[in-house]
Amino acid sequence: MSALALLGGPRAVPAGVDGGPWPVVTAEDEQAVLNVLRGGRLTSTAAGETEVPALERAWADQVGTAHCVAVSSGTAALQIALGALGIGPGDEVVVPALTMNATAHAVRQCGGVPVFSDIEPDTFTMDPARARDALGPRTAAVLPVHLHGLPAGMGALLEVASRRGLPVVEDAAQAHGAAWRGTATGALGALGCFSLHPSKNLPTCGEGGLVTTDSASLYRAAVALRNFGERPPARTRSYLAHRPGLNARIGPVQAAFTRSQLARLPAYAKAREHAVVAFLDRLDRLPGLRVPYVPADRTHAWHIVRLRIVPEELDLAGVPPAAVRRALHRVLRAEGVPVSQYQVAPLPAHPAFRGETSLEQVAATHPVSCATVDGTLCLQRRHLGPNAAAALAAYADGFEKVWEHLGLVRRMARAQPARDWRHDVAGD
Template identity: 50%
Template structure:
């Protein structure tokens, strides 16, 4: 069998192989941005500006929501959505412990308290069985995250929330256009929040966000909150009167124009990404040492991030050796030219901004989140390009090569484990 690159062999991904770029920038994107520059209309307050309003209309239609508001970024989208729904100081918001930090920062910026709950070991989304334990008399909202592009169990979340009178805000930052039981993420809860960060499946040329809702009152409040609490008229002069506490969280027209041309290609890009990723996962699923990301029959998947788990038992190791095995596997894959990383290293509750500060969060037991963080690694971004199939085929070869050398890697893990044990 070929020697591992970490021990002097030839890497599965040849050195110098250019990674597939993301986002893909076409002549249509360039022309859309240049069109805004030529127009001189750069913000929502510019007379005659159309790109921002058009993006809002098109995304509302794509999601199946009555209203959409474009904002500065995904975290602002979450904060404004929660604030528009009435979440404020002292309220509790239930969030999954495995997510990007912005999920939990959003309620904290409002003076609310995130309550961290565990995730499902297969989907990595909020474990709905934990909701009854997490809720208290101060709970105001549930913030499910469609992590990595897979929708959370929204029917269960919504049933629980409706029974308790709680607001549901979807963190759909990684699930643009993804279906869940016949509907699309962002149209399921009271409000949905999307990120348009340049790394996302639907990107802009920098930062941006979208808020969706079917409630006109929530849309009106969110609209005021993104613009200093003002009501901006469709026509006529700006009033400069702030009616509610708001932010300056507007998107600009250049960003909106760029996202509109990306949106025109979203479904085709996602179709091709689906084919490429499914092909990779079908190959890796044949390797007993790795658990591939879950795909469920009742919902789609955006495949924004690909998280793989290692199985210590398949390598002849014990569960307590999982973190070291993951480290060794990642080192081997990087030597093979595979761009792997961890994407979160501790539960959200242990981020310094939250840990040890009762006013900034409380956590339930999180055994699954800890286990997933111990034994998993991710592939990010390179697979988003619809032309990524050749690289993903090489990634599959690299994983197979690592598995073929499982006994050697297990011996490395054993040696490292012994070195870490106290004398």
């Protein structure tokens, strides 16, 4: 048994092993971008521009919806989807308490109020029972997030919303290609929203987003909102605003790059599934570690891998989970395993959204989200490429090596200061 790298031993993950670059940029991607540059149509409003509508048609076909609107970012996609539904000042939108802050920002940018629902402890997605409890007289929509690439429990969530006649908007920013009961994310609610950030499973060369819907009226509203409230021109652009709108257009360069990447999305997803499952099979044998749970009715896109720590199984009963996480984080990183905390606090604790709510109230009303922040570690981006299997195998070596030295981990965890996510918020 070799010594831990933290104590001078060799790293479990050799230097240079990192899963490869992401996104993978091929000659075909470069040629797609070069064709746009040489063609001279560098904005989506240029006469004769075809790349943006081609991406929209391709993604609508991929998801299985009638329409798609390509926009400037995933956050813009959310804001436009909510705007198309007429969400405005004072309207409440139920969102999960654990997700990227863009979900709540989009609600605020429409003038709405994000109302936070706790998550399920096994899927990390919105808990339908808590979402039902969050409904009020001013609720105008429900906005579940397919966090990390796993679809939320859409059957129960759609039922909760339908009983009140509420639309469901999917935040599928991390879930390209995932499915619930055979239906792709983005085709499950009234509208679906995707990000094309370079860190995502379907990337662009900059920023971009996609909105999907089967509704012709919502499609028309989204198209207008994307471009200053103007209607699509029959011939020449009129610059006549028919409703308040944004400049949230995507560029042809970004659209061409993403459409080229889309051709490889299924192959990359298949390779990722194989590599991640093999990695998790090894980690699942380690006591005190819970690998992601994937219900039988859905598939996972594996944008992020989140691992839950169970202190009691590590002979650390009574030690705060955050202390165990910090000890494991330090030891694993020293071995070359690129784990991260990801979110440092649930959304209702962020100063931007907390208002007069105390951190103690947040802890009391969103216990699962708080426990997830404190007691989990994440693997991001390093596993996305099609050749990441070797890196994931090395990362599994790192976990197994650390688990051979749990005595030191226990001593480190017990020596950690008693602090949790509230310390990170208060110290911001």
